[in-house]
Amino acid sequence: MTLVADRVTYRRPDGGFVLPPTDLTVRPGRITALVGPSGCGKTTVAHLLSGLLVPGSGSVTAGGVDVRRRRGRLPGHTALLDQDPVSASDPHLTLRRALTLSASVRGVPVDPDALAVEVGLDPALLDRRPAEVSGGQLQRACLARALAQEPRYLIADEATAHLDPLSTTAIARTLRRRADGGLGVLAITHDLRLAESWADEVVELETHAP
Numbered sequence: 001m002t003l004v005a006d007r008v009t010y011r012r013p014d015g016g017f018v019l020p021p022t023d024l025t026v027r028p029g030r031i032t033a034l035v036g037p038s039g040c041g042k043t044t045v046a047h048l049l050s051g052l053l054v055p056g057s058g059s060v061t062a063g064g065v066d067v068r069r070r071r072g073r074l075p076g077h078t079a080l081l082d083q084d085p086v087s088a089s090d091p092h093l094t095l096r097r098a099l100t101l102s103a104s105v106r107g108v109p110v111d112p113d114a115l116a117v118e119v120g121l122d123p124a125l126l127d128r129r130p131a132e133v134s135g136g137q138l139q140r141a142c143l144a145r146a147l148a149q150e151p152r153y154l155i156a157d158e159a160t161a162h163l164d165p166l167s168t169t170a171i172a173r174t175l176r177r178r179a180d181g182g183l184g185v186l187a188i189t190h191d192l193r194l195a196e197s198w199a200d201e202v203v204e205l206e207t208h209a210p
């Protein structure tokens, strides 16, 4: 079962950006890297694939079903790891509470401590709030939260852009292990070298003038 963007286009409501027809396939068990310069539309593609944006034309399908038909559910269990862990986190919730809530939305039983260990995070940190941990620790907690949903696909949008080498390695190792277990991963980055070291396949998004 693959997640497929087929000739998807998108025009920002302000007309300031137009994504030209774009093809992309996320396959189970593989890490696909999407690379391209800043502003070329990588996050736009991530949001189209995860159902947060509706394409102007073309389609996004998960296992052959248009994601728009899966209203009220994340399409094909796609989880999005945002590039900014602070804005993606509720400041009032402990990391543990956010993680268990994320799992309960999907009705998935979860062991928060085991997930923390999996992403290289000290489980004791789960009892803190976002402002009480470092950026790298928070991003690892966000990865644990995304994995708690047991997604079929994970879209990691510049998930390591501002992280130290230790956190970057922890996240890369987790993604590889999960991909080896069948998860389809789309890793978005502007760092071609990182993409080549992580990914099974590298897809370049073409640059274009607005």
Ligand SMILES: Nc1ncnc2c1ncn2[C@@H]1O[C@H](COP(=O)(O)OP(=O)(O)OP(=O)(O)O)[C@@H](O)[C@H]1O
Residues within 6 Å of the ligand: 012, 014, 016, 017, 036, 037, 038, 039, 040, 041, 042, 043, 044, 045, 158, 190
């Ligand atoms: N909030 C916004 N307001 C206005 N224009 C925006 C906004 N967000 C994105 N854009 C426009 O949409 C284009 C595509 O943005 P997008 O975030 O998809 O690019 P990106 O390749 O992910 O960039 P980056 O690598 O810097 O994260 C940008 O060039 C920008 O001009």
